[in-house]
Amino acid sequence: MDGLLFFMEVVVGGLLAGTMYSLVALGFVLIFKASATFNFSQGAMVFFSVLAFCGFMQDFNIPFVLAFIMAALLMVVVGLCTERFVLRPLMNASEDTVLMATIGLGYVLEGLAQAAWGVEVRRLDLGIGDFPVPWIADNLKLFISALDITAGLVAALMIIGLFLLFKYTKIGLGLRAVADDAGAASSIGIPLKHIMLLVWSAAGVVALVAGCMWGARAGVQFALVDLALKALPVLIIGGFSSIPGAIIGGLIIGATEKVLEVYIGPFFGGAIEGWAPYVLAIFFLLYRPEGLFGEKIIRRV
Amino acid sequence: MKPVFMTYTKNDIINFCVLMVLGLVIIPTFIKTEYWYTSILIPWLCLALATIGQQIVMGYTGQLALGAAGFMAAGAFACFNLILRVPELGFFGSLIVSGLIAAAFGILFGLPSLKVRGIYLMVATLASQFFIVWMIDKFGWFKNYDSSGIITAQDIVILGVPFTTPLAMYLIIVFVVTILTLLAMNMARGSTGRNWMAVRDMDIAAESMGVSLLRTKVQAFAISAFYCGVAGALFAFTYLKSLEPVAFDIKLSFKILFMCILGGLGTINGAYIGAAFILLFPVLLNSVGNNVFHGAIDATIISSIEQVIFGLLMIVFMIYEPLGMAKLWETIKQNIRPKLTSLNIKILKSSKVKNPKK
Numbered sequence: 001m002d003g004l005l006f007f008m009e010v011v012v013g014g015l016l017a018g019t020m021y022s023l024v025a026l027g028f029v030l031i032f033k034a035s036a037t038f039n040f041s042q043g044a045m046v047f048f049s050v051l052a053f054c055g056f057m058q059d060f061n062i063p064f065v066l067a068f069i070m071a072a073l074l075m076v077v078v079g080l081c082t083e084r085f086v087l088r089p090l091m092n093a094s095e096d097t098v099l100m101a102t103i104g105l106g107y108v109l110e111g112l113a114q115a116a117w118g119v120e121v122r123r124l125d126l127g128i129g130d131f132p133v134p135w136i137a138d139n140l141k142l143f144i145s146a147l148d149i150t151a152g153l154v155a156a157l158m159i160i161g162l163f164l165l166f167k168y169t170k171i172g173l174g175l176r177a178v179a180d181d182a183g184a185a186s187s188i189g190i191p192l193k194h195i196m197l198l199v200w201s202a203a204g205v206v207a208l209v210a211g212c213m214w215g216a217r218a219g220v221q222f223a224l225v226d227l228a229l230k231a232l233p234v235l236i237i238g239g240f241s242s243i244p245g246a247i248i249g250g251l252i253i254g255a256t257e258k259v260l261e262v263y264i265g266p267f268f269g270g271a272i273e274g275w276a277p278y279v280l281a282i283f284f285l286l287y288r289p290e291g292l293f294g295e296k297i298i299r300r301v
Numbered sequence: 302m303k304p305v306f307m308t309y310t311k312n313d314i315i316n317f318c319v320l321m322v323l324g325l326v327i328i329p330t331f332i333k334t335e336y337w338y339t340s341i342l343i344p345w346l347c348l349a350l351a352t353i354g355q356q357i358v359m360g361y362t363g364q365l366a367l368g369a370a371g372f373m374a375a376g377a378f379a380c381f382n383l384i385l386r387v388p389e390l391g392f393f394g395s396l397i398v399s400g401l402i403a404a405a406f407g408i409l410f411g412l413p414s415l416k417v418r419g420i421y422l423m424v425a426t427l428a429s430q431f432f433i434v435w436m437i438d439k440f441g442w443f444k445n446y447d448s449s450g451i452i453t454a455q456d457i458v459i460l461g462v463p464f465t466t467p468l469a470m471y472l473i474i475v476f477v478v479t480i481l482t483l484l485a486m487n488m489a490r491g492s493t494g495r496n497w498m499a500v501r502d503m504d505i506a507a508e509s510m511g512v513s514l515l516r517t518k519v520q521a522f523a524i525s526a527f528y529c530g531v532a533g534a535l536f537a538f539t540y541l542k543s544l545e546p547v548a549f550d551i552k553l554s555f556k557i558l559f560m561c562i563l564g565g566l567g568t569i570n571g572a573y574i575g576a577a578f579i580l581l582f583p584v585l586l587n588s589v590g591n592n593v594f595h596g597a598i599d600a601t602i603i604s605s606i607e608q609v610i611f612g613l614l615m616i617v618f619m620i621y622e623p624l625g626m627a628k629l630w631e632t633i634k635q636n637i638r639p640k641l642t643s644l645n646i647k648i649l650k651s652s653k654v655k656n657p658k659k
Contacts, residue, residue, distance in 0.1 A: 038420040089620040096365060097619050099420055100562055103555075104615025111608030119601045226551065232424045268439055275435050278428030285417050285425060 009144075010262050011255050016148030018254015019155040020217075023210035024231035025238065025246040026158065027203040032240045033166070034175045034199040035182070037087070038099045041106030043228025045204055047220075048109040049075050050211025054124055054220050055117040068208070075204025076197075078109070083196045091182075110225060119222070124215035126150075151213045155247065158206065162243055175199060179241070233281035239294020248292060253277045317483075324475050329468060338467035339540070345573075345580050346474045347536040352560040352572035353485050354528030359558075360567035361494060362521035363501030364414050365423045369529045369557040371410075371430035374549035376403040376530025377537035378437050378444075381544050384455050385445060392459050396477065400531040406433060407526020414518045418504075430554055438546040451545045454538045470539040477535065481528060486569050488524070497521055498567070559611060563618060565627030574626045583607050 024046055031039040039045075053071035056062045062070065086105055090098050126147075166172035177185040178195050186192045214224055230253065238249025257273040257280075265272045284291065309317075332338070351369055358366045379399035383390055390398060410429035414422050437443045444452055457464040457473065464473055488494050496517045499507035508514050537544050556579060564575020583604070590603045622629055 040420075086616055086620075093619070093623070095419055096363075097623055099365070101616050101619040103558070104612040104619065107612030107615065108609050109612075111605040111610075111612060115602050115605035115609065119605075229427065229551075232420070232427065236421060236424055271435060271439065275428055275431035278424060278431055282413055282425050282428055285413055285421055289417050289421060 010258050012144055014255035014258030015251050016152050018250040019152045020213055021230055021234045021253055022247045022250025023155050024228045025234040025250055027206040028231055028235055029243055029246045030199055030203045033179050036179055040099055040102040041109055043225045044106035044109040045207035046211040046228050047224045048113040049208035050215045050220050051113045051117045054122045071208050072205050075208055076201040079197055079200030079204050082200055121219040121221040124220050126216045147216055159243060159247055230277050233277040236281040236291055237284050239291025242293035245291055245293035256280055335467045338471045342471055344540045345576055346478045347532050347540055349573045349576040350478050351529050351532035351557050352576050354525040355557050355561040356572050358521050358525035359561055361489060361497040365419055366426040367423050367554050367558060368426040368430040370549040370553035371433040372403045372407060372526040372529035373533025374437055374546060375406050375433050376400060376533035377544055380534035392457050396531055396534055399534050400527040403530020404523040404527040407522040408519055411519055411522025415515060430551055434546045434549055451543050454542050454544055457538060474535055563625055565625030568627040571625050571627030
């Protein structure tokens with residue numbers, strides 16, 4: 001019974017930690033859905049936004065809410081610049097070229113963030129403790145961190161919001177049209193520029209939220225960029241163009257890596273969660289390259 | 302298919318001789334400071350070799366891979382263990398076998414390339430990066446059960462002669478790099494490279510022309526990993542002089558990716574140009590920071606600025622010259638050459654006009 005309870009705890013902890021990956025993956029999906037661009041700089045955006053947020057709050061003593069709004073506005077500016085100076089000139093370039101440009105963009109953002117706000121690890125206190133919730137610990141005998149639960153709730157809210165946006169609003173319809181065929185969409189009068197700006201800003205704000213969650217747990221530091229890389233296997237499992245996929249993928253990665261780490265890791269000296277998600281992604285790629293919820297990729301000669 | 306080898310033109314042979322004289326005669330006679338060897342020439346050649354590996358898989362075969370440092374780690378630690386456990390092999394023997402071991406990893410992690418491409422493949426190759434470094438870190442055998450985590454590399458001894466001075470190490474590297482570069486150029490020009498490029502440009506079309514995707518891709522990954530493995534071993538034994546898995550982290554992979562892209566995809570000389578740029582630019586920036594601003598700018602800020610500039614260059618090159626600095630160099634050469642010849646003709650003409658008067 002204890003074994004089962006422990007297993008449950010590991011799984012639940014993994015699932016909730018997985019929602020953090022989902023939050024990062026969500027930013028990727030947003031941009032991919034609207035522009036068929038793999039935004040490799042999403043991890044850097046997470047780092048940049050949350051470091052800016054911390055910088056505003058700690059260096060200038062700006063109150064929490066105002067600092068959050070300012071950081072969000074900053075991400076809109078970043079989105080604006082990206083659209084104008086990176087994406088527009090690369091409108092007709094191949095996928096791989098745009099991907100490499102976004103790697104460059106990631107470098108720029110990482111460098112700028114560190115030049116502006118320093119390289120030392122900052123603590124981010126959201127007022128939510130990273131310790132087990134007593135009520136759940138007493139009643140269900142599961143030790144689950146309050147921060148994990150908050151991250152789960154935030155992720156759920158954002159998913160629902162974005163899902164509704166994509167499904168039921170005119171903007172969402174425009175976004176989907178642009179993703180399907182940018183040329184056709186612009187020829188029927190969908191403002192491509194605005195759509196791109198909107199989607200990059202939205203991805204920036206998602207990055208900020210993800211960064212806050214990660215920052216509160218691990219401290220705001222450069223390692224966030226590497227953590228955000230784990231959103232890539234999440235996307236492969238969930239599918240690049242699916243918002244629910246990002247969530248499910250995150251949950252699968254989170255739970256699997258924790259279970260593997262706890263039950264199999266000790267035989268190999270631990271720390272297998274560093275690569276287990278990627279290997280899992282390879283197996284998914286071999287059997288279902290488009291991911292669980294992705295659209296099948298058809299290539300024509 | 303019968304392999305085709307390309308013959309070298311007169312120009313190639315002249316270039317080769319000039320470079321050899323430069324590398325083996327001029328540099329050793331005129332550069333006496335150790336700094337140049339230990340901090341610039343040695344790492345430059347090692348990283349250029351790894352970049353050639355990256356070029357083969359990315360520039361020539363068009364497969365987006367991001368795990369060069371993982372293969373370098375495999376090569377470095379394989380070389381350490383071979384010298385330690387099989388001393389009969391000698392240094393060059395160990396170097397070749399460690400390259401082959403890295404190639405085996407390359408084949409294993411290159412297999413997903415048969416099914417996926419683009420960023421999907423990038424994620425699959427990231428697995429190799431993290432897995433190899435983790436494996437070396439966690440299994441004590443690879444590190445000879447050294448608890449400190451950092452192992453000193455053995456001295457390079459060839460036929461009983463120790464090669465420990467920076468100049469001697471430099472000469473070894475020049476030797477290895479020259480052979481491997483010539484091989485790479487020949488492969489790239491011959492049927493092997495033609496197949497790679499056919500797969501890069503349109504894999505489905507290449508397949509219908511009778512190019513085996515399985516063979517071509519796996520071959521590219523294996524050769525690429527071989528180059529990275531040898532480069533990693535040289536890097537650890539001559540530049541780092543120690544072995545630690547952390548030295549081969551994802552940052553090094555990104556660095557090699559940048560060298561490859563900024564240098565120029567699908568060119569061998571681009572690998573050298575890119576490696577030189579990425580390696581020398583921080584040195585330049587630091588000296589500007591120290592000499593112009595007299596240390597008024599913090600070192601961390603300088604390294605951040607360096608990162609921003611690399612990123613910006615990447616974006617600018619992607620927009621204006623996706624083929625990188627090698628292409629830029631070609632364009633400059635092509636623009637200058639006619640001007641030079643016309644200048645020559647003018648000089649000749651004027652001298653001819655002057656001559657009859659005499």
